[in-house]
Amino acid sequence: MNLKHLREIAHAGIWKSNTGLVQLLGLCPxxxxxxxxxxxxxxxxxxxxxxxxxxxxxxxxxxxxxYEIRIPVFILIIAALVTVLDLAFNAYLHSxxxxxxxxxPLIVTNCIVLARVEAFAAKxxxxxxAVDGFAMGAGLVWLLALLGGMRELIGTGHLFNGIDMIIPxxxxxxxxxxxxxxxxxxxxxxxxxxxxxxxxxxxSWLDARAAKRAAQARPAAxxxxxx
Amino acid sequence: xxxxxxxLRKPTSVTRVMAEVLLALVPAIAVYxxxxxxxxxxxxxxxxxxxxxxxxxxxxLRGRPIGRSLADLSAVVTAWLIALAFPSIxxxxxxxxxxxxxxxxxxxxxxxxxxxxFNPAMVAYAVMIxxxxxxxxxxxxxxxxxxxxxxxxxxxxxxxxxxxxxxTPLDAMRTGLRAEGSxxxxxxxxxxxxxxxxxxxxxxxxxxxxxxLYLLARRIITWHIPAAYLGTLAILxxxxxFTAPQSYPGAVFSLFSGAAMLGAFFxxxxxxxxxxxxxxxxxxxxxxALITWIIRHFGAFPDGxxxxxxxxxxxxPLIDMKTQPPVFGHKTRN
Numbered sequence: 200m201n202l203k204h205l206r207e208i209a210h211a212g213i214w215k216s217n218t219g220l221v222q223l224l225g226l227c228p229x230x231x232x233x234x235x236x237x238x239x240x241x242x243x244x245x246x247x248x249x250x251x252x253x254x255x256x257x258x259x260x261x262x263x264x265x266y267e268i269r270i271p272v273f274i275l276i277i278a279a280l281v282t283v284l285d286l287a288f289n290a291y292l293h294s295x296x297x298x299x300x301x302x303x304p305l306i307v308t309n310c311i312v313l314a315r316v317e318a319f320a321a322k323x324x325x326x327x328x329a330v331d332g333f334a335m336g337a338g339l340v341w342l343l344a345l346l347g348g349m350r351e352l353i354g355t356g357h358l359f360n361g362i363d364m365i366i367p368x369x370x371x372x373x374x375x376x377x378x379x380x381x382x383x384x385x386x387x388x389x390x391x392x393x394x395x396x397x398x399x400x401x402x403s404w405l406d407a408r409a410a411k412r413a414a415q416a417r418p419a420a421x422x423x424x425x426x
Numbered sequence: 427x428x429x430x431x432x433x434l435r436k437p438t439s440v441t442r443v444m445a446e447v448l449l450a451l452v453p454a455i456a457v458y459x460x461x462x463x464x465x466x467x468x469x470x471x472x473x474x475x476x477x478x479x480x481x482x483x484x485x486x487l488r489g490r491p492i493g494r495s496l497a498d499l500s501a502v503v504t505a506w507l508i509a510l511a512f513p514s515i516x517x518x519x520x521x522x523x524x525x526x527x528x529x530x531x532x533x534x535x536x537x538x539x540x541x542x543x544f545n546p547a548m549v550a551y552a553v554m555i556x557x558x559x560x561x562x563x564x565x566x567x568x569x570x571x572x573x574x575x576x577x578x579x580x581x582x583x584x585x586x587x588x589x590x591x592x593x594t595p596l597d598a599m600r601t602g603l604r605a606e607g608s609x610x611x612x613x614x615x616x617x618x619x620x621x622x623x624x625x626x627x628x629x630x631x632x633x634x635x636x637x638x639l640y641l642l643a644r645r646i647i648t649w650h651i652p653a654a655y656l657g658t659l660a661i662l663x664x665x666x667x668f669t670a671p672q673s674y675p676g677a678v679f680s681l682f683s684g685a686a687m688l689g690a691f692f693x694x695x696x697x698x699x700x701x702x703x704x705x706x707x708x709x710x711x712x713x714x715a716l717i718t719w720i721i722r723h724f725g726a727f728p729d730g731x732x733x734x735x736x737x738x739x740x741x742x743p744l745i746d747m748k749t750q751p752p753v754f755g756h757k758t759r760n
Contacts, residue, residue, distance in 0.1 A: 380558060380561075382557050383556065383557040383558070384553055384556050384557040387556060389553075389556075393531075
């Protein structure tokens with residue numbers, strides 16, 4: 200298991216096969232929780248932790264799990280991890296727990312988690328599975344942070360609403376001037392769809408541009424060799 | 427671009443159709459300005475400038491010819507409809523942002539003129555009423571505000587307008603009816619109401635009707651959509667006001683209030699987002715009237731025309747598919 204291989208896994212999780220932008224998996228929590236930056240990052244981190252640990256555990260146990268009943272076993276493992284996380288949230292970040300509500304226990308049913316366990320951890324070793332789970336989760340974190348930040352900024356003019364739930368003394372940051380009226384649609388469900396669509400379009404555009412540049416660079420690099 | 431079959435004697439271009447629509451809107455705009463002041467003229471100017479700017483900018487981004495598409499005037503029609511649907515004393519950025527949303531998202535992201543499944547002006551209205559419900563319900567009363575005050579409201583920063591704005595007749599009727607012991611008849615005698623609907627508003631609606639009849643006479647639109655829309659709305663209002671005359675206004679008030687006339691002749695008849703078969707047009711417009719009536723009487727929004735239009739736009743592909751008339755010479759099913 201070399202470092203290059205792990206880096207490729209990380210790159211796939213964070214950018215190339217990003218769960219929200221490319222695989223379009225687990226859209227329900229992505230759309231529902233990304234109303235602000237704090238909620239987005241919190242749920243993203245929780246999901247990333249569950250994905251990393253469940254990936255490692257399933258990969259370690261993969262030879263012991265009978266193929267025919269693997270899905271229930273996977274779900275049991277994921278559910279146990281989520282329950283631990285849920286209780287921890289409730290104990291240490293209670294006000295945030297109240298905001299995220301049902302979406303923390305619902306990480307169990309998040310198709311990203313099961314999809315990575317089934318598609319990756321069941322076929323690879325514990326280390327690369329943990330890296331894959333965490334990279335996929337990290338891809339989700341930055342997407343949720345960007346989406347939540349965008350919606351919060353356009354919708355209210357603030358950033359870090361609700362940061363006092365994590366750091367009690369901190370205040371939300373007012374980014375846009377006081378007179379900004381707040382484009383409420385961004386926070387409402389249609390805003391989630393429109394913002395996510397813009398991000399998907401943005402990623403496709405960046406990828407298309409990178410591909411074009413690579414295509415332009417290649418003939419230039421090949422010419423001296425052929426000459 | 428030609429809109430009708432070859433060898434017809436009268437060549438019809440998109441530009442000519444749109445120019446006729448704009449011409450048909452002029453009487454209503456004149457009446458609006460007469461009763462309510464210069465606000466509407468300022469809003470139309472703002473919306474038109476924004477529409478042309480965003481249309482040109484987005485055409486350039488898409489690599490399309492700018493001159494020809496701008497000359498078809500469709501962006502200007504969208505802008506005028508937005509300005510007419512929005513409160514004329516809204517802040518300047520409200521109508522500019524709405525026009526931008528209509529042109530960029532509702533029109534060009536769906537593929538440009540001819541490809542948009544939803545009426546762009548109504549998309550803009552729906553977005554803005556969800557985003558800024560307070561600003562979207564501040565309407566001027568007839569003759570309440572002089573020009574300077576209107577310009578101050580449009581271009582000035584701070585707004586303390588609760589004292590000077592009036593509810594639209596539909597809103598006044600709805601909130602009035604919620605009060606204990608009120609009746610339609612008593613409300614119609616009160617302030618803000620005129621001869622048969624809202625004071626001032628009724629004559630704007632009449633002007634829309636005249637403009638619409640002009641479009642009918644020029645064969646820009648067919649009779650199906652206005653007749654089915656206004657007919658259904660009138661029937662629903664008549665039935666309701668017969669069963670409970672205290673709590674439902676009659677047909678005349680319903681037809682000449684809110685955006686019913688504007689919707690019937692100028693919005694639902696959009697050839698892109700509306701139904702195209704004759705039978706389909708009847709179903710489409712009747713459905714829109716039903717939704718309008720339900721939203722007006724049981725919903726929370728000031729008027730239902732925008733949401734009715736969008737919901738029926740969504741049904742247009744199905745309606746058109748199911749009402750396809752048989753090709754000439756083919757047998758019908760029966």
